[in-house]
Amino acid sequence: MTRPGMAEARRRALIGAALVEIAERGSLDVTVARIAGRAGVSAALAHHYFGAKEDLILATMRHLLSEFGEAVVADLRRAETPRARLSAIVGGCFGPEQFHRATISAWLTFYAKALSAPGAARLLRVYQRRLHSNLVHALRALVPVPEAHRIAAGIGALIDGVYLREALVGRPTAASAAVAVVEDYLDTQIAGHPR
Amino acid sequence: MTRPGMAEARRRALIGAALVEIAERGSLDVTVARIAGRAGVSAALAHHYFGAKEDLILATMRHLLSEFGEAVVADLRRAETPRARLSAIVGGCFGPEQFHRATISAWLTFYAKALSAPGAARLLRVYQRRLHSNLVHALRALVPVPEAHRIAAGIGALIDGVYLREALVGRPTAASAAVAVVEDYLDTQIAGHPR
DNA sequence: ATTTACTGATTGATGGATCAATCAACTCTC
């Protein structure tokens, strides 16, 4: 059981357990003991690998963020036209791995944490900037550059808002409805501010 | 100092202190002792008036919510045309009392709490429904009813999203920029789906 | 034998909640 080379597997397991725990509880009031227990190890081991609890939480956040980034990049690769690229980004945001009750819950929790933890805020800003620049890049082929920035900001806010609302309703909503709201925004904005 | 009739004043003071404390900390990890201290009373008194800490938090939330509702209603009264009513609602959402760093911080905190506290979720849903019905009421004079619902949902999400992003940026942003994003959405949506 | 992986036990701090006791004002006598 204690053979060498377990370190990475344990780290992954702990991050995964933290994610599930946070999502299930819908809050960052999770104990190291519970996370470790879910990962099948002792609380002491979690501290051994991550140091403070805060570091484990941040690592979990980073994991979620990078997973999301990869999903969007993968979708982007399959798109040819600028308009298709926009749809790919939006679709990536609401893909099945992202637009899932537990994941949404975790996202909102991290946002809340960012209010009081500068490290968390920094991570989220990185994600926002990346999304923004992806959107602008695709939009500038369709609308004037200043408009592209404005629309990208709107899309970013709209996506976050849709997530927020999704987190609040008890029952799960179809991702397609969420996508439709954002796509409609895109369509009318592009039509309203032609190049 | 300890004359009868202090109850209401104390309740108000405690709620106000809780609000400031939550906003300043940017989190619900506030202690009863700190809140009470800020209100100039002992922690025991806070328990005396509100029972559990949870109840004090919920009362604070209710306070914020009703304050917001009143601001919107006041703005609505001054509007004549449907379009003006829409602007009034949006303006109310981003009025100086609402769109303030501390208040925004408190809002997001409450949203996060709603993930794990059904009582908080219920309160927020009431606010969302009220906003939605206000928007639909004004919109139905301008666009077909199904569109009105869709646009209202979009506006609601967009407002929440703008708040979310505002909470994250370190520096304070002008409310006018936030209003502009939402107003632009309104304009293009109404123009894009005429009655 | 040394390194790597791991744990149980423990500590120290925090914080919610409770309770018995005080204090000030008001009311009801006689």
Add this chain to the structure above:
DNA sequence: GAGAGTTGATTGATCCATCAATCAGTAAAT
């Protein structure tokens, strides 16, 4: 109008649970 109860407001002290973090020590692999 001076005590004698009554009630509401308030607090300090205390209890109890939770939890992050540490540490000393065990077990396995090399």
